[in-house]
Amino acid sequence: MPTEALSRLLLTREPGEAAVRAWTDEIATDLLGRSSHVREPNFTEIGQDDLASLFTAYDGRFLDGLCGGILGPGTLSFRLSGRMTRAGGKTTRFERRGHTPRFEIAVATSILFDGFGEDDREVTACGLPCRHRLDALQRIFEHELVHLAEFLCWEISHCGRARFRGIARRLFLHRAHTHQLITHSERAARDGIVVGSRVNFAFRGQPLTGRVNRITKRATVLVEDARAPRWSDGRRYARFYVPLEELRLVEADRGA
Structure with missing residues (x-):
C-alpha cells in the first residue's frame, strides 16, 4: 500500500547532511531556472505554480513521489496568503463525510517579502539560518510537506510532537519546528x-x-x-x- 510505504519512509529515511544540502540546492537552482516569478534568491514575486513546482520536486527527491501517488486528482491545492502575518505557512486537511479528503498548503507571502532588508537581523526558519527569501521559502515548504505527509499516513499532524520533529530532522536537517521571521509587529x-x-x-x-x-x-x-x-x-x-x-x-x- 502506498501509505504504508510512505509511513516506513518517513520513519526510517535519513539521507545525511551532504545529500540533503545537495538535493535542496538542486531544487532551488531548478526553481530559479524554470519559474516565471522566482528569478533570484531575494525574489519579489511568486506564483501558486511555484509552490506546485516545489511540491513535485520535493516529493520526487525526498519522498519517492509517494505523496503524489496517494493524492487523487484535485485533492491538493496551493495558496499564497497575504493575510498570514505570524505563521510562515499552514497545511490544512479538509474532510467531508462521503468525500475524499483534500489538502491545502498555504505560504505567507507578507512575511517572506517583509524580511531580508539590508539592515535586518538574521532570519531563521526551522532553526536554520536563511540567507535570502528562497532559503526561507524552502524551509517553510519542507515544514508544510511534513505536515502533509503525516496527514496522509496518520490523519493528524502536530509539529510539536516527537514524530514530526524526528521526520523533519532526518529528512531536512531541521533543528526546530518554529520560525524566527520578521513580522509587522x-x-x-x-x-x-x-x-x-x-x-x-x-x-x-x-x-x-x-x-x-x-x-x-x-x-x-x-x-x-x-x-x-x-x-x-x-x-x-x-x-x-x-x-x-x-x-x-x-x-x-x-x-x-
Whole structure:
C-alpha cells in the first residue's frame, strides 16, 4: 500500500547532511531556472505554480513521489496568503463525510517579502539560518510537506510532537519546528509603535489620534468617539485600520 510505504519512509529515511544540502540546492537552482516569478534568491514575486513546482520536486527527491501517488486528482491545492502575518505557512486537511479528503498548503507571502532588508537581523526558519527569501521559502515548504505527509499516513499532524520533529530532522536537517521571521509587529516596534501606543494619523485629510489595539499587516487604531459603540473599558471608540507607515508615534510617548 502506498501509505504504508510512505509511513516506513518517513520513519526510517535519513539521507545525511551532504545529500540533503545537495538535493535542496538542486531544487532551488531548478526553481530559479524554470519559474516565471522566482528569478533570484531575494525574489519579489511568486506564483501558486511555484509552490506546485516545489511540491513535485520535493516529493520526487525526498519522498519517492509517494505523496503524489496517494493524492487523487484535485485533492491538493496551493495558496499564497497575504493575510498570514505570524505563521510562515499552514497545511490544512479538509474532510467531508462521503468525500475524499483534500489538502491545502498555504505560504505567507507578507512575511517572506517583509524580511531580508539590508539592515535586518538574521532570519531563521526551522532553526536554520536563511540567507535570502528562497532559503526561507524552502524551509517553510519542507515544514508544510511534513505536515502533509503525516496527514496522509496518520490523519493528524502536530509539529510539536516527537514524530514530526524526528521526520523533519532526518529528512531536512531541521533543528526546530518554529520560525524566527520578521513580522509587522517587530518592524513597528523598531519605531516605538506597540500595542497600547498613542499614535497620530490622517483619515480623509483629518488628523486623528488614537491607541494601537492590534498590529498585523495594518494597525488597528481605536479613536475615542462619542457616537461609536462602547467597549469593555466603558469608553466609546471608532476603529480604524491604518498602514503602519502612516502612523506617527505621539511625541509625548517617545522614550516613555
